[in-house]
Structure formats: structure tokens, C-alpha cells
Amino acid sequence: xxxxxxxxxxxxxxxxxxxxxxxxxxxxxxxxxxxxxxxxxxxxxxxxxxxxxxxxxxxxxxxxxxxxxxxxxxxxxxxxxxxxxxxxxxxxxxxxxxxxxxxxxxxxxxxxxxxxxxxxxxxxxxxxxxxxxxxxxxxxxxxxxxxxxxxxxxxxxxxxxxxxxxxxxxxxxxxxxxxxxxxxxxxxxxxxxxxxxxxxxxxxxxxxxxxxxxxxxxxxxxxxxxxxxxxxxxxxxxxxxxxxxxxxxxxxxxxxxxxxxxxxxxxxxxxxxxxxxxxxxxxxxxxxxxxxxxxxxxxxxxxxxxxxxxxxxxxxxxxxxxxxxxxxxxxxxxxxxxxxxxxxxxxxxxxxxxxxxxxxxxxxxxxxxxxxxxxxxxxxxxxxxxxxxxxxxxxxxxxxxxxxxxxxxxxxxxxxxxxxxxxxxxxxxxxxxxxxxxxxxxxxxxxxxxxxxxxxxxxxxxxxxxxxxxxxxxxxxxxxxxxxxxxxxxxxxxxxxxxxxxxxxxxxxxxxxxxxxxxxxxxxxxxxxxxxxxxxxxxxxxxxxxxxxxxxxxxxxxxxxxxxxxxxxxxxxxxxxxxxxxxxxxxxxxxx
Numbered sequence: 001x002x003x004x005x006x007x008x009x010x011x012x013x014x015x016x017x018x019x020x021x022x023x024x025x026x027x028x029x030x031x032x033x034x035x036x037x038x039x040x041x042x043x044x045x046x047x048x049x050x051x052x053x054x055x056x057x058x059x060x061x062x063x064x065x066x067x068x069x070x071x072x073x074x075x076x077x078x079x080x081x082x083x084x085x086x087x088x089x090x091x092x093x094x095x096x097x098x099x100x101x102x103x104x105x106x107x108x109x110x111x112x113x114x115x116x117x118x119x120x121x122x123x124x125x126x127x128x129x130x131x132x133x134x135x136x137x138x139x140x141x142x143x144x145x146x147x148x149x150x151x152x153x154x155x156x157x158x159x160x161x162x163x164x165x166x167x168x169x170x171x172x173x174x175x176x177x178x179x180x181x182x183x184x185x186x187x188x189x190x191x192x193x194x195x196x197x198x199x200x201x202x203x204x205x206x207x208x209x210x211x212x213x214x215x216x217x218x219x220x221x222x223x224x225x226x227x228x229x230x231x232x233x234x235x236x237x238x239x240x241x242x243x244x245x246x247x248x249x250x251x252x253x254x255x256x257x258x259x260x261x262x263x264x265x266x267x268x269x270x271x272x273x274x275x276x277x278x279x280x281x282x283x284x285x286x287x288x289x290x291x292x293x294x295x296x297x298x299x300x301x302x303x304x305x306x307x308x309x310x311x312x313x314x315x316x317x318x319x320x321x322x323x324x325x326x327x328x329x330x331x332x333x334x335x336x337x338x339x340x341x342x343x344x345x346x347x348x349x350x351x352x353x354x355x356x357x358x359x360x361x362x363x364x365x366x367x368x369x370x371x372x373x374x375x376x377x378x379x380x381x382x383x384x385x386x387x388x389x390x391x392x393x394x395x396x397x398x399x400x401x402x403x404x405x406x407x408x409x410x411x412x413x414x415x416x417x418x419x420x421x422x423x424x425x426x427x428x429x430x431x432x433x434x435x436x437x438x439x440x441x442x443x444x445x446x447x448x449x450x451x452x453x454x455x456x457x458x459x460x461x462x463x464x465x466x467x468x469x470x471x472x473x474x475x476x477x478x479x480x481x482x483x484x485x486x487x488x489x490x491x492x493x494x495x496x497x498x499x500x501x502x503x504x505x506x507x508x509x510x511x512x513x514x515x516x517x518x519x520x521x522x523x524x525x526x527x528x529x530x531x532x533x534x535x536x537x538x539x540x541x542x543x544x545x546x547x548x549x550x551x552x553x554x555x556x557x558x559x560x561x562x563x564x565x566x567x568x569x570x571x572x573x574x575x576x577x578x579x580x581x582x583x584x585x586x587x588x589x590x591x592x
Contacts, residue, residue, distance in 0.1 A: 001525055001545045001554075006496065009430045012582040014542065015559050016491045018081055021068035023404035025428075025586045026050040028065055028081055029492040033444060035087055036485035038478070041096045043088035048098050050586065051085075052122050052168075052403050055160045058086025059473070060151055062249075062280055062398040070489050073561060077453040079487045080476075087481035089160075100129060102171050107131035109417045112192040114138075114181055115199035117145020118399050119390030121168050122406025123196050123413065128171045130414060130590040136173050137187070139180040143169060146200050146391075147399060149228040150250065152257050153469045184362045184386075194385045194413040197372075198402070201391035203354035207245075207347060212303030216310035216345070220303060223254045223348035230257055230468070239343035242266045243313055245300055246348030247277035252284060254346045255292045260468040266292050267340065269313075271299040271330060273320050286472070290465065299330070301337055303345065312341040351396045371395060378422040379409040387412055410589040426587040435493060435579040436569070442579055444493060446566040449486040493564045494582045497555055499546040502576040504553070508568035509533075516558040517568060519549070528556055536560060 006012065014020050018028040027046055034043040047054035061082045069078030092098075109132050113120040116138035124134045142148060143165050147156070169175060181187060187195055204222035207213055213220065221229075223246065229235040242263040244255045247270035258266050268287065270277055274296040277284065284294055298315040305311060314337040318330045353370045365373040365382035372381050372388050379387045389405030391397060412422050435443045457474045458464070464472045476484060509517050515534045522528070528543060529536040536543060541560035548554060569577040 001522060001528060001543065003547045003554075004542070004544050006432075006494075006544075009428055009584065011542065012432075012492075012494050013428070013430075013584045015494065015562075016582070016584070017068040017070050018065040018079075018491065019584065021064045022051075023064065023401045024051045024407065025404075025584065026065075027492070027583065027585065029488055029490050030583070031088060032079070032081070032084055032485045032488045033490065035084055036445070036482050036488075038482070040088050040091040041093050041098075044092040044096075045098055047085055047088060049588075051400060052125055052406075053118060053164045053399070054085050055089035055164050056147065056156060057400060058082060058084075058089050058475075059156050059160070060147070061085070061400055064400070070491050070563075071487060074563070075452070080453055080456070080484050083456055083476055084481060084485055086475050087478070087485075090475050091478060091481075099167055099171060102128050103131040105131065106133050109133070109193045110135065111194045111196060111413055111417075112137065112187050112190065114187065114195065114197045115145060115390075115392065116140065116143035116175075116177075117198050117200050117390055117402060118147060119198035119392075119402040119406040119409070120145075120196060121165060122403045123198070123389070123410045124173050125168045125171065126407060126410035126589040127413060128168075128173070132414075132417075134173045135176065135192070136169075137176045137179050137181060139178065141177050143175065143177075145198070146202070146224070149231055150224050150253065152227065152230075152253050154256070154260065154464060154467075154472050155253070157469075157471050181357050184358045184364070188362065192385070193417050194387065196409055196413065197386065197388045197392050198390045198406070199355070199392045201351040201353050201396045203352050204250075204347065205350040205352060207300065207349065210300060210302055212305045212310075215305045215308070216303045219310035219343060220345045220347065223250050223346045224351065226346055227253060227257065230261070235261070237261050238263045240264045241342040242344045242346065243340060243342040244268045244346045244348055245313075246270065246350070247272060247279055247294075247296075248348060248350070249279050249283050250351070251346075251348035252279050252287045254348050255287055256290060257468060258344070258346065259290055259292060260465055263344075267342075268292060268294045269298045269300070269315060269340075270294065270296045271318060272328070273297060276320070276328065290461065298338065299332075304339065310343065310345065312339055313345060314339050351391070353392060353395065355392070369395075375422075377408065377425075378412040379405060380412055380416075380422060385416060407586065407588055411587060414589040426591070428587055429583075429585045429591070431583045432494070432496070432580045433583070435566075435581055442566050442569075444490060444581075445486070446490065446493070446564070446579070448489065448563060448565055449483075451483055451487055453487070454480050454484045490564050492582050492584075493566070493579050495544075495557065495562065495564070495566075495568060496578045496580045497544070497546055497557070498576045498578070499549055499555065501574045502546075502549060502555065503574055504549055504551055505573065507571045507573065508577055511567045511571040513565065513567065514561045514563055516561045518556045518558075519551075519553050520556060521552070522548070522554045532556060532558060534558065534561065
């Protein structure tokens, strides 16, 4: 193998598994380390720069960072990265102003944002700082998009939502609420320099072909529409028996909300096996802890109507088979249908885009699936000055992905308005700084905590089930937050090797607690991976390979199992190993 090029900004980025997995590439170990030091304002600021909504995402993020957490390679549970984000938000100084100064002198460019969700708000935040004038159009009375209308208050209090959204709006966004755009031409004709569309995936899927659907219409609701009706208090109660169809996070929100509105017998039915459910595991656990059974492998056959009213649902029992490529096929077991009585059905079987206001003569190319033809990197549509992001661009995903889309779209809009090539994008900003305090001490706490993941305290269930506005999770206190933060393995602290001073004494090999350092003869990657003292079978993580040493051997380190403990750097008699902090910040509009 050739020597590893550690100057490649993506090399060490990929080693910081949590940050690499985050769509917005938030510097996770850095803000967690600040939390462990009680520096909550700085931790919040780092989050606000990249993920924009620390308090919101500290409660409802889908947490792609946590399955990637290196802690799961030494024990079962990852660091509670998401909940630590909330610790920063909950404990930041109330007097601190996290909003940078917005230029008083505008740059003469105007951008329209259609939809007030997280993608549009991120575009607004980034462009306002560059002197753009921003007009935001939304058909709701407040910004937030489907984070506001779909996420129940017992998961995300309105106070938190308003605080973080208003921080952006107060930067100078011109808002046009309660404004439905009937035709994109209305906005095009206003002569904006750029238009960003972030309207989400606002239409819930129905089951129109299922027998009894029309007859039972008054007792069958689309889940996302029903959640919005609850938010605006058009729905204040439910009957005793409720069935929720679907296995995603919306289904979990529906069933838990129904429980709080008077549903004593609430059940969730899913067509697929439990392991294929789209809902986050913790969302399913939260529902089950509130006494809501989640029943898999049941597909609805018909809505049963008696005396003109919904009486229940007949289900077909299903079995899943998988081919060699993992493709799933659901087949009936052939058993008799199962009748489940109910008074109300909530459909949470998926969402899809609804862009009827984009007319054929707009020039915006659309696919057969109703999605716009959008460049994956630039987010530019077939009309040069129109850009898309969030669920409206690529279909339903999650909030942190919408934020990442917003950052990229803002870069493109800025380049476009300045007449630049949209592919000429700034690279991420990176730095590599030493952490040596003296021969045997580092600037950071490199000790490996033995603590297990701390449970998040919750509100008493009797209280929470009777008040849909009462937040269930109470969050970590400062003491528990620090304890949890100390479980982080500091994966941004990289082991940097200088082959030119190494005397091959093997001291680092002896002291390494996970046997990830090896001095062996070079070879092809498959060969090297098999000959390491601990065979490196995770090919998603790279091998760190040095230049040729005097003995014609090379140093090979398996990044997959390294704990970043710094023992190699402390033990090395020639300082050939050095612990260096790698900082990676994704490019944002106007930032070099």
C-alpha cells in the first residue's frame, strides 16, 4: 500500500465517525468536550453554526451520528450525542447573543423562499449574513414547516421551537405568512434573483383502494393532517379504540398523541417485520413504554363498516422473505383475516410531494414521481435561478438532512448571484493542531470512561399521558451531562505518525490497549488487513500506512479500533507519535 495522505481533508474526517455520519457534519467531539468543561455557550455556538437548531435537534433529531459512534465498538450503547446537544441548548446563557451581526448595507440581491421549514430557514440564516434580502412565503401562520405541525409538543415544546426559529427571522427575514402560492409564476414574475423551494413533502399517503375507505371516511384520517389538526386544536379528543397504520416516526407520533387525547386502547399495525420499520428504535420504545403495542406483519385488508360507521379493520397476516440482495417480499400466510375493532384509524403509511402549483410552463422539469430534477450537489433545478432543498427536493428524509440541503443551496445561490460557476465550491476548512502539554500530559482529558450510557429522566407517565403539551423527556442535568460527555472517545484527536524519527522499538505496540498498531512488511490491502495482530475486517474504515521504515517495514494502524487514548504518544521515546486535534468545518455560503 502507498503511504496514507493525511493532508486529504476527508481522511481524518472519516475517522471522526459521528461527524462524518452527520449530514451537516457538526463537529461532535468538540462540542461534547466543551460540555464536559461546562462551556455551554461555546458548545451551543458550534452547533448553531452547522446544524442551526441545537435545541430542536437535541430533542427530535434522527441521530445518524449515534449508530456510527465509536463507543459501540467497545460496548453496546453509543454516546448520547443528540441529548448532549440539548444539554448545550438548555444550559446556555440567557444573556448570550448567538446571532452574528447582519450587514446593514444590503448587496442588492433578493431571494424568495417558498416554505418556512428547516431547509428554507437555513438558507435564510446563511444568506442574510452576506447582505441578501430574504422574502419568505408560507401558507401557515408561523414558520417551522412540518417540524411545527407534525412533531407533538410533548416531544418538542413550542417555546423551544419559537426561540430558535425567531432567532433567524429576527435577523431580517421579510415574512409573508398565511400566503398560499397558487402558481410558481406568481413568484417568478416578481423578479427575484433566486428562488428556493423548501415546501417539504406535505401530502400523506392514503389507502383509497382499500374496501370501506370511502364509507368510513369520517373516522379515517391522514396522520400528518390529523397531527396538524391537533396542533391547531381542531381535534381535542379521540374515541377509546384507535388503530394507527404505519411503521415510521409519524406513526409513533400519532399513536402517542392519540393516547394523550383519550385513547385507552391504541394499537399500531405494520405490514413489515419489526426490524424493517422506518421508525427510530427509541421512538418505538417510547410508544411501547406508554402501553401502546406495535404489531408487525399485519397488512390491512379492509375497513369494516357496520350500520354506516367504522367498526374495525380486517388484517391479513404476512410473512417476509428476502433474496440474496436483501430485497424483501411480503406474502400472505394464508390464515384467516384478523378483525380488530376500533373507532378511529390514523393513516401514517408514508408521505409524498405535492407540487401542483408548479405549472408545466414554468420550465421546471419534474419526474414521474412528482419530484423536481435537481442536481445532487448544487440543488439547482432545470431553471437556473430556482433551487430546491429538504423533502421537496429528494423526498421525505429528516430535519438534519434538510439543514444540510439548506447550507448547500445557500452556497449555490450565492455563487449564482455573483455569476460564478456553481461547481466551483469552497472546500471544507480544516486544521491539525498539536495537543502536547508536556512529555506526559495532553491538552485534553484522554482517559477512557467506564460509565454506561445514562438514561434520560422523564416526566411521570400519569402526568404526561394526560397533557399533550407536557414534555416527556426532561433532559440531562449538568452533572449527568458531564458524565455522559466524558464517555466520548475524542475521535477528533488523531494519532499522527512521523516515520522519519521512529526507531521501531515497538513501545507503542506494547502499550496500545486495542492492538491497532503494527510494524510489518508492506503488501496489498487485503493482505495487510489479514496480517495485522487484530485482523482489520471493517473495510469502511481506512488503514493508516506509513512510509518505508529503515527495516523495510511499514507502520500500519487500524483506524477502526483506535480509542484515541494517546498512550502511544505518551510512551514513544522519540515523539514519533503525536496527538493532534483535527478540526473539520463544512463550507458555508461566503465563508472561506
